[in-house]
C-alpha cells in the first residue's frame with residue numbers, strides 16, 4: 001500500500017483500473033472537522049460532507065476511538081449470531097425516531113435500505129392484494145433496479161430495462177396528484193421529507209401531513225426515505241419530524257455511519273414484525289464495527305448538542321445566502337432548505353459557480369442543474385459559515401456579468 005501519491009499518479013491508476021462511473025479530478029487524502037486536504041496539500045472547507053455523510057465532521061475523535069476499540073474487539077460475526085452493538089443501535093434509533101414499538105433492520109447503503117422498504121411494503125401488501133408504490137417526480141431513491149425504478153428521474157433509467165413493475169409517479173408537493181394515483185392495488189406512498197438530489201426541495205407544510213391523512217384514509221403505508229435528510233442534518237433527527245408526522249417505516253444510510261458504510265430501516269408497529277426469518281437478509285447488516293461507528297455518531301450528536309448547532313448554523317447560513325441572493329436577483333432565484341441541507345437556486349447552471357468556489361477552497365455540489373447544494377457537517381462553526389459566505393459572495397460578484405449574460409441566452413432559447 002502506497003501512502004504518498006501525487007494527484008496525477010492517483011488519476012493514472014484510477015483511469016486504468018476504476019470504472020468511470022464518476023469523473024473526479026481531485027484526490028482527497030486527509031480530513032479533520034469541516035476541512036479536507038487534497039494530495040497536493042491544498043485545504044478545502046468541505047460543504048459536501050461526502051454528500052451528507054460525514055455529519056459529525058471528518059475523523060471525529062470520539063468516533064475514531066469507538067471504531068478503533070471495536071475493531072480490536074470484534075468486527076464481524078454475521079447475523080447467525082447476535083452482537084451487543086446492533087440492538088443498542090436499534091434502540092437508539094427507535095428512541096430518536098419517537099416511533100413507539102418500532103424495530104430496525106440494518107444493511108449497507110441507501111439503495112439497499114430503500115430496496116428493503118420496498119420489499120417490506122410488498123410483503124405487507126401481498127396478503128391484501130396491494131403491490132403498487134407511489135413515488136414522486138424528481139425523487140432519488142438509489143441505483144439498484146428497484147430503487148432506480150422508484151426514482152422519479154428518467155436519466156437514471158436509460159439502458160437498464162426491463163425495469164420492475166409496480167411503481168407510479170406523482171408530483172412532489174401536489175397532494176391531488178398523489179391522491180389521483182391511489183387505487184385498490186396501492187400498497188404505499190414513498191417520499192423524501194426534503195428532496196435532496198431533486199434540488200433541495202422541502203416538503204410544503206401541508207404535504208407530508210396530507211400524505212399521512214391520505215394513507216390513513218386508504219389504509220396504505222407511508223414510507224419516508226431519510227437517507228439524505230436523516231440523522232440530524234436538518235436540525236431534527238429525521239426530516240419527517242419537522243412536519244409532526246409519523247411514517248410507517250423509513251430508510252437511513254448516508255449520515256448514519258458518519259463515513260462508515262451502514263444503512264437501515266426503522267419500521268413502526270404496523271411493519272415491525274412483517275419480516276420473519278427467511279424474508280430478508282444481508283451478510284454485512286449491523287456488524288459490531290458498523291453498529292459501533294453509528295452509535296458513536298448518535299452519541300456525538302447528543303453529547304455535543306449538534307441538533308441545536310445544525311439549527312443555529314443553518315439559520316445563519318440561510319440568512320447569509322438569502323442576502324447574497326437578494327444582491328443578484330437577475331440570476332439567483334433564492335434559497336431553499338432546512339438546517340444544514342441548503343440550496344442556492346439559480347436561474348442558470350450551477351456548475352460555473354461550483355467550480356469557482358472549488359478553486360477558492362469551498363467544496364459544494366451542483367444539483368438538478370441549477371441548484372448549488374451545500375451540506376456542511378453539524379459541527380460547523382459560525383466562523384466557518386461566515387468564511388463560506390464570504391467566498392460565495394466574492395464568487396457571485398466575480399461571476400455576475402457572465403451569469404447575467406447566461407440568463408439572457410437562456411431566456412432567448
Ligand SMILES: *Cc1c(COP(=O)(O)O)cnc(C)c1O
Nearest residue numbers: 109110111140141142196227228
Ligand atoms: C443518496 C440517496 C440514496 C441512495 O443511497 P446510496 O447509499 O448511494 O445507495 C437514496 N435516497 C436518497 C434520498 C439519497 O439521497
